[in-house]
Amino acid sequence: MMVKDIICVACPMGCQISVELNDDGEILSVTGNTCKRGDAYARTECTHPERSLTTTVKVSGGVHPVVPVKSAKAVPKDKVKDCVKEIAKLEIKAPVKIGDVVCANILGTGVDIVATNICPEA
Known part of the structure; x- marks a missing residue:
């Protein structure tokens, strides 16, 4: 025990x-x-430990160089580092709206990564 x-x-x-x-x-x-x-x-x-994930994603053609993102729901704790590495490879195009799915079903977890702020075109 x-x-x-x-x-x-x-x-x-x-x-x-x-x-x-x-x-x-x-x-x-x-x-x-x-x-x-x-x-x-x-x-x-x-x-089955889980964590919420927050980070930023690079934006091309926007007024900001990055946009904040989060996981739509918690991801398995043992996949957090791999998810962050995968997100770091991403670059999205402006315009970005709140709630836009930046990465669907990241690493097969069933969790979407979504934008949490706007980034208009430059």
Whole structure:
């Protein structure tokens, strides 16, 4: 049996949560959370950790050299670095609007990378 201690980031409380796992990695109990979101966060963090991704993408022909982007939903934690490397290779053409899909289904994760600001043509 193993106990994993994590700090929850699902809400501003920052609960210290303990997750008890058996030898096969299955969750036996979750304690220390003050809300349901904490329970869900702890279970996901211990079985399939995910992270939101934010970065920038180069823009050609725009008034700005880059545009900020984010993942439309969380990506698997073990794919974050590879996703950032893939995004760094991209260059998109202006104009860019908020919500434009910059990269669909990045690295086969099922997650789109979308623009979070505008970049008009120069």
